[in-house]
Amino acid sequence: xxxxxxxxxxxxxxxxxxxxxxxxxxxxxxxxxxxxxxxxxxxxxxxxxxxxxxxxxxxxxxxxxx
Amino acid sequence: xxxxxxxxxxxxxxxxxxxxxxxxxxxxxxxxxxxxxxxxxxxxxxxxxxxxxxxxxxxxxxxxxxxxxxxxxxxxxxxxxxxxxxxxxxxxxxxxxxxxxxxxxxxxxxxxxxxxxxxxxxxxxxxxxx
Numbered sequence: 001x002x003x004x005x006x007x008x009x010x011x012x013x014x015x016x017x018x019x020x021x022x023x024x025x026x027x028x029x030x031x032x033x034x035x036x037x038x039x040x041x042x043x044x045x046x047x048x049x050x051x052x053x054x055x056x057x058x059x060x061x062x063x064x065x066x
Numbered sequence: 067x068x069x070x071x072x073x074x075x076x077x078x079x080x081x082x083x084x085x086x087x088x089x090x091x092x093x094x095x096x097x098x099x100x101x102x103x104x105x106x107x108x109x110x111x112x113x114x115x116x117x118x119x120x121x122x123x124x125x126x127x128x129x130x131x132x133x134x135x136x137x138x139x140x141x142x143x144x145x146x147x148x149x150x151x152x153x154x155x156x157x158x159x160x161x162x163x164x165x166x167x168x169x170x171x172x173x174x175x176x177x178x179x180x181x182x183x184x185x186x187x188x189x190x191x192x193x194x195x196x
Contacts, residue, residue: 024135025135025136025137026124026135026138028124028137029137032137038140041136044136
């Protein structure tokens with residue numbers, strides 16, 4: 001799933017370690033989300049959205065075939 | 067995102083040592099104290115690997131306790147399913163080998179039955195709870 005985590009984290013001048021600690025997950029998990037290898041759970045997606053003061057839809061982009 | 071006792075860096079080292087003691091006890095009861103000492107030694111080395119390696123390796127950190135999060139839970143679930151599948155296939159293979167050689171297939175038939183029943187019960191319980 002495409003997402004804006006890397007750009008938002010960079011805009012907030014945060015390291016992956018710092019964001020991981022803020023979210024209660026490992027640095028590697030933040031890295032996997034940024035590389036779009038891992039789709040976070042709904043609670044973590046909401047926590048990330050609240051942390052960056054965005055909506056979940058603004059951060060995570062689901063491509064749906066119509 | 068919750069913390070539990072299994073998230074402690076000492077969880078897996080202490081679990082390994084406890085398992086080693088139980089293995090030693092089982093061997094000792096069976097009259098093989100030497101084998102028990104060897105088994106405990108192996109588990110003690112494993113405990114040391116977890117205690118030292120958990121801070122240097124993500125995989126060892128996950129296996130050992132610290133660093134566990136929701137991604138670990140997903141990987142743990144898939145790894146457990148893969149290991150279970152391999153085990154079931156091995157049991158079925160061994161069972162077929164045994165009956166093809168004129169034996170009754172014990173204990174592989176019983177183990178396969180336990181796995182099958184456990185799977186059906188797990189599906190039923192998980193479906194009921196979700």
